[in-house]
Amino acid sequence: MTRPAPVASVLVVDDEPIIRANLAEFLYSEGFAVSSAATGEAALALVSQKKFDVVLCDVNLPGLDGIEVLERVGRVSPETFVLLFTAYATVESAVDAFHKGAHDYLMKPIILREVVGKIRRLLKQRDLYRENQWLRRELAREDAADGMVVGRTPAVKKVVEMARKAAPTPSTVLITGESGTGKELLARAVHRWAQAAKPSDGRFVAVNCAALPPDGDAAGPFTAAGAGTVFLDEVGELPAAMQAKLLRAIDAKEVLPARAAEPVAVAARVVAATNKDLAAEVAAGRFRDDLFYRLNVVTLHLPPLRDRREDIPELVEHLVAKHAAAMGKKVSGVGHEAMQLLLACPWKGNIRELDNALQRAVILGDGPLVTPADLPPDLAPRADDPSAVERLEDAVHRFEKRHIERLLRVSTDKKDAARRLDIGLSSLYRKIEQYGIGSGDGR
Numbered sequence: 213m214t215r216p217a218p219v220a221s222v223l224v225v226d227d228e229p230i231i232r233a234n235l236a237e238f239l240y241s242e243g244f245a246v247s248s249a250a251t252g253e254a255a256l257a258l259v260s261q262k263k264f265d266v267v268l269c270d271v272n273l274p275g276l277d278g279i280e281v282l283e284r285v286g287r288v289s290p291e292t293f294v295l296l297f298t299a300y301a302t303v304e305s306a307v308d309a310f311h312k313g314a315h316d317y318l319m320k321p322i323i324l325r326e327v328v329g330k331i332r333r334l335l336k337q338r339d340l341y342r343e344n345q346w347l348r349r350e351l352a353r354e355d356a357a358d359g360m361v362v363g364r365t366p367a368v369k370k371v372v373e374m375a376r377k378a379a380p381t382p383s384t385v386l387i388t389g390e391s392g393t394g395k396e397l398l399a400r401a402v403h404r405w406a407q408a409a410k411p412s413d414g415r416f417v418a419v420n421c422a423a424l425p426p427d428g429d430a431a432g433p434f435t436a437a438g439a440g441t442v443f444l445d446e447v448g449e450l451p452a453a454m455q456a457k458l459l460r461a462i463d464a465k466e467v468l469p470a471r472a473a474e475p476v477a478v479a480a481r482v483v484a485a486t487n488k489d490l491a492a493e494v495a496a497g498r499f500r501d502d503l504f505y506r507l508n509v510v511t512l513h514l515p516p517l518r519d520r521r522e523d524i525p526e527l528v529e530h531l532v533a534k535h536a537a538a539m540g541k542k543v544s545g546v547g548h549e550a551m552q553l554l555l556a557c558p559w560k561g562n563i564r565e566l567d568n569a570l571q572r573a574v575i576l577g578d579g580p581l582v583t584p585a586d587l588p589p590d591l592a593p594r595a596d597d598p599s600a601v602e603r604l605e606d607a608v609h610r611f612e613k614r615h616i617e618r619l620l621r622v623s624t625d626k627k628d629a630a631r632r633l634d635i636g637l638s639s640l641y642r643k644i645e646q647y648g649i650g651s652g653d654g655r
């Protein structure tokens with residue numbers, strides 16, 4: 213993965229020719245491709261023609277101001293970083309800039325090294341992000357072979373490995389696991405792997421055993437499947453008479469179609485699934501032990517989702533992509549906060565419940581990322597949970613502290629700092645005291 217690093221392009225926007233020239237010259241000497249514009253309008257014209265990595269823009273411009281430039285660049289070229297700089301960095305203007313999506317801001321007088329440092333940091337973040345996205349997509353593609361995310365849980369990897377080994381053999385396969393853990397998906401994968409090893413016109417025929425009449429026809433699914441797979445879903449619910457017919461199909465490899473005089477040969481393999489403990493059903497006398505032993509040759513147990521939480525991010529990515537494609541929506545993933553909720557959920561309904569929650573989110577969501585508001589309300593942070601959301605006052609304090617600290621790093625004169633913040637000197641002292649700014653590091 214050693215792609216040559218392309219030269220990053222920077223657009224400098226300032227109405228003061230000296231600042232523009234100084235910045236452009238310095239950035240050029242640091243190896244960036246630099247363009248410049250004297251007004252917001254000129255900057256937007258350039259951005260619409262060419263893709264810039266970074267736009268460095270003064271907030272105070274004669275026509276369109278920096279905040280407007282920021283918003284429009286965000287619309288035209290969302291991948292471009294915007295760094296604003298301002299002579300009078302009031303708390304409001306900086307809050308506003310961040311709120312509207314500025315990636316960082318700087319205060320005048322501009323310190324050239326600082327500008328370059330910030331640009332490099334932003335570009336590095338972006339590279340890491342892209343690489344991460346790329347790797348995750350590659351991994352998802354590999355693991356999602358056959359529409360099934362395998363993930364990294366050892367128990368699941370083992371199960372899939374066993375399934376791949378059993379697939380090309382005629383062996384019966386029993387899949388166990390709670391509701392929604394992916395039993396049918398795995399059964400279909402076994403069928404496809406079997407067909408890949410030995411192609412035939414055999415089909416996958418699913419039978420819901422819970423819905424079969426006690427005197428039903430066992431031959432139907434077998435004749436329909438041909439050399440394919442008969443999937444006996446909820447096999448623990450199979451009526452006693454049907455259990456006998458099934459045993460004969462597996463054992464003697466023949467079934468007797470209704471009203472037929474002669475049995476017909478069975479070519480299909482049987483894959484059965486249950487969310488019950490079949491051994492316990494046998495012990496309770498509800499399931500034939502001879503049939504249980506025939507089914508229980510290769511048993512694949514799918515763990516509940518709560519026991520494979522490390523696979524949630526990959527499952528989420530796969531399921532979001534699946535629903536986005538099905539509904540033609542441009543949803544590329546799940547935001548950080550929403551992911552925290554998804555990781556913490558108990559998931560009693562397992563992957564099926566996760567699948568449904570994400571389908572709903574893709575339908576309801578408006579943005580490129582799923583947000584907590586798009587998730588079912590019972591997953592969202594509860595309003596009465598004080599830890600879920602930071603209080604506004606705390607957020608403002610955190611911001612104020614950081615903002616004042618930054619200013620004091622460039623302006624050691626408190627009077628000057630207070631003037632630039634547009635607050636009184638005594639309130640600046642009060643805030644320095646309140647936030648414990650600069651205490652203990654000699655300033």
Ligand SMILES: Nc1ncnc2c1ncn2[C@@H]1O[C@H](COP(=O)(O)OP(=O)(O)OP(=O)(O)O)[C@@H](O)[C@H]1O
Nearest residue numbers: 359360361390391392393394395396397563564567
């Ligand atoms: N490993 C997986 N990767 C991707 N999607 C999965 C995975 N496992 C399950 N799903 C999805 O979750 C949903 C439920 O899966 P499936 O129907 O196979 O579960 P099940 O165990 O048969 O459930 P039930 O016992 O309720 O019938 C399906 O939409 C399926 O596509």
Ligand SMILES: [Mg+2]
Nearest residue numbers: 392395396445
């Ligand atoms: Mg099922």
